[in-house]
Amino acid sequence: MSSSVFTASSLFLRTLSRAGITHAFVNWGSDHPALLEELERQRVESGTLETTPTVVTCPNEMVALSAAQGYAQATGRIAAVIVHVDVGTQALAGAVHNVDRSRTPVFIYAGASAFSAHGEHKGTRNEWIMWIQDIPDQTAIVRQYMRHTAQIHSAITVEKTVKRALQIATSEPKGPVYLWARREAMEEEVSSALLDDIQDTKGWPAVEPPALSAFAARTIATALLEAKSPLIITSHLGRSTEAVSALTSLASLLAIPVINSCPSTVNLPFSHSSYTGVTFLSPGSHWEGLKSADVILVIDSDLPWITGNDRPHDNARVFIVDGADPLRVNIGTWHIEAEMICRADAFTALTQLSDTVTASTNEAVDLQARVGERRKLVEATHAKLVEILEQAETATPYALPALDDKSPQYTFSVPTLIGVLRRSIEAMTPSKGENILYLNESISNYPAVWMGLRTEQPGCVLSSGGSSLGWGLGAAVGASLGCRTVGNLGALHTKGRDLIVVIVGDGSFMFGVPSSAYWMARRYETPFLTIVLNNGGWKSPKLSMLGVHPTGHGSAVPGTQLSVGFGPDTPDFSQIAVAASAGWAWGARIGGDAWGESKSSSELLTDLQRTIKDAIRVVSEEKRCAVVDCVLESI
Structure with a gap:
């Protein structure tokens, strides 16, 4: 040697x-x-x-x-x-x-x-x-x-x-x-x-986070105190788990509704009354209170609204706070009309605002009465949101449009699927669903998945934060390795998650190079559950076309003809994972052609529940990857 x-x-x-x-x-x-x-x-x-x-x-x-x-x-x-x-x-x-x-x-x-x-x-x-x-x-x-x-x-x-x-x-x-x-x-x-x-990085520290100036903190806090209909919009504040706590405190203090605009992190617990839902800014999807808000705090949000779709009142006072790049200098065209734009860390800024508000409550006219009335409205709005989600989750499997003379096939809605997934995880994991990591790359189903998961803990849902599909599978391998060996974000004294779940569209699954990702999962023993929302193609490009040409030539044709569909012979995605892992991964396909024989809606729902529970068991008990190919209504 x-x-x-x-x-x-x-x-x-x-x-x-x-x-x-x-x-x-x-x-x-x-x-x-x-x-x-x-x-x-x-x-x-x-x-x-x-x-x-x-x-x-x-x-x-x-x-x-x-x-x-x-x-x-x-x-x-x-x-x-x-x-x-x-x-x-x-x-x-x-x-x-x-x-x-x-x-x-x-x-x-x-x-x-x-x-x-x-x-x-x-x-x-x-x-x-x-x-x-x-x-x-x-x-x-x-x-x-x-x-x-x-x-x-x-x-x-x-x-x-x-x-x-x-x-x-x-x-x-x-x-x-x-x-x-x-x-x-x-x-x-x-x-x-x-x-x-070779030494450690002592002497090479990261730059300390900036704070609001005293003038900015006082101006924004006063505006929130005096507002009749204040509103907070955020996208990725939850990258800092401390900031989630600070946002929760400020929202509770003044009963301010919070909108998650194109979120990539958990920014506010779902159960909090200020949680108003999620929007990815398609026309009419923004929270209805946007138009009546008189003071809007935009904090750590890449895009709070699209002016051509939904926008606040022209007289609304808008304050923008971002810890790194409030002007989005690396985006070619970007502008939000605002009274004040600040570079400040979210946790630091929100703590400053809460402190200033608390110290100034005696000076605000009729504050307690206004906050009390607003709290009732916020709580009622949240209760209505929960009711709507509950109704969506109870939808039973339904028949797909008939193809020629073939027997009808059945599928289920995404809210029904996510509801079954969430409840099954709560029932089958030691933490009752609290110590779960979800990686959400569901794309055209983003809103339904984000709200259907009803997450509470900071750091328990992640997305790519960008727009290039294919992140989820590889990210699951890295997240599993990291949580197991280093620890969970926000709780570095704990290691590992009860379960890691990746929710992807069929397009995202293929972009994710499953042959490589599941080989890595097997090699490094990083088990995770993959839910494939299989709608037979790329739904997002079709929606983009419909947004510009709602009644054009392509508006009424199937995805395959439009060249955005994967049919009629779509891959069996679960078996791709099985093959890539040399048989180690477990795979199942449900919905559509996977439900061949005629069954009642209750029997089909039971099949769905059984398959999801089997997949969870494979990952949590056998420590293998599981992939459930969920055949939805095709585009």
Whole structure:
């Protein structure tokens, strides 16, 4: 056995480890010889076959980055992704958009072709691909999505280059960073003493969160105190579990209704009377109180309303608060009419507002009477919302439109399905449904799923935060690994979840590269339940068309003819997972053609309940993945 050689790659991995990065999601290539050698050195010398960071092999790069995103979202800890030169960087695909828009810190590293070709340096070019992969500006592939990009030039600068990138990634606006290096740079040999000198990130802290100015806090608090119909709109305030508590306190104090606009996190417990529901801003879907609100606090929301669909009154006082980017400088066109725009951390700002309101209650005219009346209205509105959801969940299975002379087929509504799922989880898990992590990529069914889950705990529902489909499956692998080994976001003293559930559309399932995701789930034993909402195609593009051409040529044709459908022969999605995991995953298909024989509605509902419970049991007791392909009414 050869003696150990230490390189810039040794310093690189040691720096990541000392910075607290426990997992690296990797897809190796010809640019990584020194990294592979260093990892094997660690295994040999430790005698445990373990490495730091832990390496997670990912057969697909988008799945790798989605897994790192899910890991960070579920734990609050940054992970690393390592990919192969320009082609691996390109293969990160839409996941780059998601980590950017969701403000998720991820450390991305890619190698690059060697710069020498005649043996001048260790790592010099020795394969034909190193010529065609040597492009003029590799970083340009992802630069506009990154918080920071840099090249590692030499071994001696590795530590500082990596720590600067991590410091930027974990400061607001949080997000991905991208480093790259030539082969020769990562092969540079160093003494073991340099390895021992690598320190933690003390001296490299993230930037402290900003607060409202005293004037802004007083102005906004006074407006809320004097308002007749105040309103709070948020989208992703729940990225901070502390902020959820602060929002709950302020909403309770003044009985202010809260709208979740295009949410990507749990921002307010469902049971709170201020919870008014969810909107993804389609025409007429906003809360009816938007138009009558006289003071609106928009806090951590990418888009509170679409002016052409639903909008507040022209005389409404609007205040915008965002902890990182209140002007959305990376969005080409964005504007919300506002009286005041503030850069302030949500938890800090809401705490300031609550303190100012509490100290000023004696000065507000008729405050108690106004708040008392508003509280009655808010509670009645919430009770009505719950009643509507209850009615939707009790809908029984129904017949699909008949096809030619075939026997009728049956399916169920999404609210019915989600209701069965939620109640089954509550009955079958130790926490009664409290310690569950849901990953929601249901797209055209977002509103029904968000409200149907009725979640209470901050951090228990996540979405991609962006618009590139395919996040859910990889994110589930990363979230499962993270929760099990590091801990749950907001409760780092606890590890693991009773259950992790991914809810995806059939389009999202295929975008998620299931052959890679379920292979990873099997390899790293990350069991999760997947619910596929199978409506036979891409419903969202059809809805987009109908939004512009409501009575056009395409308005009355089926999805397959419109080229957005997957029929008539759609995949059996559950069996894709079974095959990808070499038979380890469990799969079932319900609804539509899976319910062949004629049964009563009550019998079909019993079948649905039984299948969901079987799937939960497989995941929670047998520790295997389970996939339920739920055939809905086709687009």
